[in-house]
Amino acid sequence: MDTSTTDARLLLPLAQRPGPLGSLLIHPAGGGLAQYLGVAGRLARHGSVHGIRADGLLAGEQPDDSVPEMTRRYLGLLGRLPHRPKLLVGWSLGGVIAWELAARLAADGPAPAVVLIDSFTDRETVSDSVRADLLAAIEQSVGTMGGSRDAERARATxxxxxxxxxxxxxxxxxxxxxxxxxxAGPRREEQADRWRRLAGRLTVRHLECGHFEVFDPAHQPHLLGHLDEFLARLTTAAQETAP
Known part of the structure; x- marks a missing residue:
């Protein structure tokens, strides 16, 4: 079976809008896209928005456990987009995958912009508390989706x-x-310094909340404010370079 055809189910159109910035949202750990609703709405002001969900969430699917494998699979999906994405966005693991995709896209064309929402260049260890928080968030998100099998698949993913x-x-x-x-966290400065070593043009902004509170109503407006500032610069640059 052609894997590029079967992988197509992972690419989801979120908004079809005219504009200079076609955006792609990459799932975080857990694999879903629901938490990006507010972000997708902001991105849609500037152009079409697509998202990539993870394998493993539906019956018969198997989750990936390798960033290089996910990057390879998702890169193969980009040819299905109406236009090459100019902006890649991801929270946590999603930001890491977005970064890897952007680097590969830059090898044969213009380098896309990337938004990293509390992503890390490496996580050599994942603490028990982070693991527990992530699993609790996943289990809560599927609590109304229809039974234990959904929860089991979400947990495995x-x-x-x-x-x-x-x-x-x-x-x-x-x-x-x-x-x-x-x-907020003890690795904040180290986190920013490590990305600076890899980035040509990095803007750093802060949120005074925990990793799993980013999309809470109290904090999402601050996230969207930082995103709006970044998007304003990108759309100005896109308009200046348009033929």
Whole structure:
């Protein structure tokens, strides 16, 4: 079976709008896209928005447990988009995958912009508390989706992604514009410094909340404010370079 055809189910159109910036949202650990609703709405002001969900969430699917494998699969999906994406966005693991995709896209064309929402270049260890928080968030998100089998698949996918994140170290360099939004925590400065070593043009902004509170109503407006500032610069640049 042609894997590019079967993988097509992972690519989801979220908004079809005219505009200079076609955006692609990459799932975080856990594999879903629901938490990106507000972000997708902001991105849609500037152009069409698509998302990539993870394998493993539906019956008969198997989750990936490797960042390189997910990057390879998702890169193969980009040819199905109406236009090459100019902006890649991801939270946590999603930002890492977005970065890897951007580096590969830059090898044969313009470097896309990247938004990293509290992503890390490496997570050599994942603490028990982070693992527990992630699994609790996943289980809560599927609590109304229809039974234990959905919860089992979500848990298995989350565990596979935790393994993928813990085993990956980002080393690819990107020359395109990038925004890193960090959450409060002891690794904040180290987190920003490590991305700066890999980025040509990195803007760093902060949120005074925890990793799993980014999309809460109290904090999402601040995230969207940072995103709006970054998007304003990107759309101005896109309009200046348009034929």
């Amino acid at each position: 989350a565990l596979a992604h935790i393994s993928a994140s813990a085993g990956h170290r980002t080393e690819a360099r990107n020359t395109g514009p990038a925004l890193l939004v960090t959450c």
